[in-house]
Amino acid sequence: MTDTYSINLTRAPKPEKGTKSPSSAKRIFDRVRRQPLTVAAFFVIVFLALVAIFAPLIAPYDPNQSDYSTLLSGPTSAHWLGTNDLGQDELSRLLYGTRVALVVALGSVLIAAMLGVPIGLLLGYRGGWTDRLGSRLVDVAQALPGILVALAVIAILGRSLWTLMFAIGLIFTMGFARLTRAVTLTERHKLYVESAHVVGMKERVIIFRQVLPNLVGPIIIQAAVFFGSAIMIESGLSFLGVGLDRDTPTWGGMLSGAVEHQAQQPFLAFAPGIAIIITVLAFNLFGDGLNDAITGGVRKSPRKKLTTAELPGMSNAPTASAATLPGQTYSMGAQDAATAAPDATSPWDSRADEIRTPTGATETLPDPVEGAVLDVRGLSVSLERPEGDVVPLVSGANLSIEPGEIVGLLGESGSGKSMFAKAVMGLLPPRTRLSAGSIMFDGDQIAFQSQRALRAVRGAGIGVVFQDPLSALSPVHTVGKQLIEPLREHKGMSVAEAKERAVELLDRVGVTEARSRLDHYPHQFSGGMAQRVAIAMALAADPKLLIADEATSALDVTTQAQVLDLILDLRDEYGMGVLLITHDLGVVAETCDRAAIMYAGEIVEVGTTTDLFHAPRHPYTSALLAANPASDAQVDRLPTISGRVPLAGEWPVGCHFANRCAFATEACTSAPVPIVDQVRCVRADELTLEAVPR
């Protein structure tokens, strides 16, 4: 129930039942295709492979055929890249050299993988003493200079293609072993491995049939990078004259010859040098690109500068943003602008009309709430997938919070509740952005503001508590330092004042022996205590609004009750508004004054807690209450909601809940359902829903 956006980032849209879903290979291929450098590198590699295979057909001369009439000639029409000191054609030698380079690289990397991967699997899987001893040995082997190892192997076994591959392979073996071990260590503790144990599989079967397939990705990436290095080392060894004998054309050997005769013919070094550079670069770029495609990473800065021109449908909109025009609060919401902005001459009106729902199901945005500490209207957030398509995560959400009021935002995973909170905080993760809406905080517009403008508001006005306190607190600074610094920055306190205030705050949130605890690091606190410290930090700047994003979800019930009680006490004492994001009906029942129910990116119902629990008006709210196993009532079977939440990107045109709703009619699916009178249901007025149908 955490980090819904990370799931959305990596998951491609799901097809309907029965159709073939895109395989992961296809997804990776799609992403690779979007990286021009990787594609270019791939074609260079293909080109090199073709050259290597067809060298005898392409090469104008036999690489070892000497023409003593033209020694060290430089480029001529007969010898495009000139000739060497024996009168051999440089172009032909370069083409044949590709063969050696690729064969040696391929062979050595294969040998290294065949030796290194099993070693790493064994060390990582066995763990304990095997791993401790084995890893140290691998480290020692890795520390030996690669070229020296290769020289020693060649000295012992003599010069041949196989020796060269084996020698270079040995250098990379330890690299593969270390990588495999590291990945295996993390895989070993995953539940699928434990499940395999419980099922009774043999260790050998688990290692090679269950764990190994999960290592293929990293191993391939590593192999691509090693490929480049292998070519470098091969060239280096040939340059030193310990690679293959002089009759076999190699790039390193050509360079070596070029150095000997550089005074007479300086051009000789260029061709093999450039060949090596291009080949190594191609393999490295391809390896990096593949890595990015598999892990879903992005090289370029993911967060585009939020300028008006880049917002969808806003290319011709005035550059002034919402906040600079008092009274005009909807400059960014194309869809909402049409309904909210009365001035028909607005340059984006025509565009907005096209976007508006075809049936004319217009949504009347609520009037600005006077005196609200937070007033969100028409908020929409969208995600740009690495594949390039844009999917909405939150659409048209309205919510206001009065001072001293605790408002719950309840939703299942993927409902968009966390995105809503992150949008309010201006902390949207990479690739997601605010696409429309207005966020008024204490009378100021904070939607579409620069990070710098937001920082002032966030630091001084909004306190935030996240699910995992230990990830919200910096592990390398003491709790005292983390509390004191914001106090000095936002309140301009002296060190001594700030320290006193920090002690007060910690004491207030129930951290015992607050003064001595200031010198402790976050990991020295238990989960519940760390969450109290996080709350103290959120309180440091006397916020008008506290946002608790699943703040108690990771805590045990007894600790959860304490932290919720603390939030209630603090609300009573400071009178701040609280936005409580949760998936737990019980948390809403125990703490909230009002709550908004979110489903598949939309707020479907808003009401006071008592009303929601006793007279739910949206079928989803009612179904959710009925499905709550925590209910006191004793029943044989739990009422359930059939089907599943549609994922972002698969939302239907009409009501998002329609396909799971017992009351759905045709009217529900034909057009978007506006939120009217705090409920987003076409049949809200005709339905009488039971609170708990038992």
Place this chain on the structure above:
Amino acid sequence: MTTTTPNTSHETEASRADEPLLVVEDLAVEYESAGAVPWRRKVSRAIDGVSFEIFPGETLGLVGESGSGKSTTGRAILRLNDAAAGSIRFQGTEVTTLGRRTPLSYRRDVQAIFQDPNSSLNPRHVVGRCVDDTLRTHGVTDPGERRARAEQAFDQVGLSTDHMHRFPAELSGGQQQRVAIARALVLEPKLVVCDEAVSALDLSTQGQIINLLADLQAITGVSYLFIAHDLGIVRHISDRIAVMQRGHLVEIGEAEELFTNPQHAYTRKLLGASPASKPEGRDERRARREAFRQMHEAETQLA
């Protein structure tokens, strides 16, 4: 510490007539952590003196906070952790002394469903394969028979054969958990350890999985050790409930009895802290918690 309450439910009375399926006696599990020097490892007990029985066809709920040792107990029964002391007897056979390789017969009889359905399935294999591998491990050599039994298992948990060819990432959390259940039940085990089996699922999916587990129990007569931190779910599914605190079992009793008449102070605290399903009376509950806290503070100050 163990309170034995008289049998009230007729259901459990019937099962009590049988011999217990699993007997856990004075079980202790130790774990090592790094000491000051690599060869000196600190040893501490994760659980100590844990005793309970599970009868055929029964569901025993095991509740407690994180670190109370409830998962460790389940893992010891699954032989994922070694027992340091005490005994686990399954159908009269001592399990703790079986040696490094667990006999396949025990693996067939005792299965598990874990918390995170996403990571309990191999991400690189289509989900049908995990059921197939399970059958293959247990000596079903005929591919046709394996296929038929896998299809039957998928059908039992409400998935179609179409789902068998998908990767875990292409299924929802609830569907993934159904696959995990299919894998656990395809061997027709006698006991399934459900370690937080529904905790990671959404509310609307939780109910589906709990109903499925109950249905399957009615058909196959399997016993569950249902480990969870959510008291509401445990109360719904369990015949009896055991409460653990800091590695010890503090109370065990009939589910309704334990909820309506908790004996141990910790059980009362746990029940008092669980959020209610309705907003009514929340102010009183808050006041009661506050009073409890102040009482506790006063006690610690006196001490």
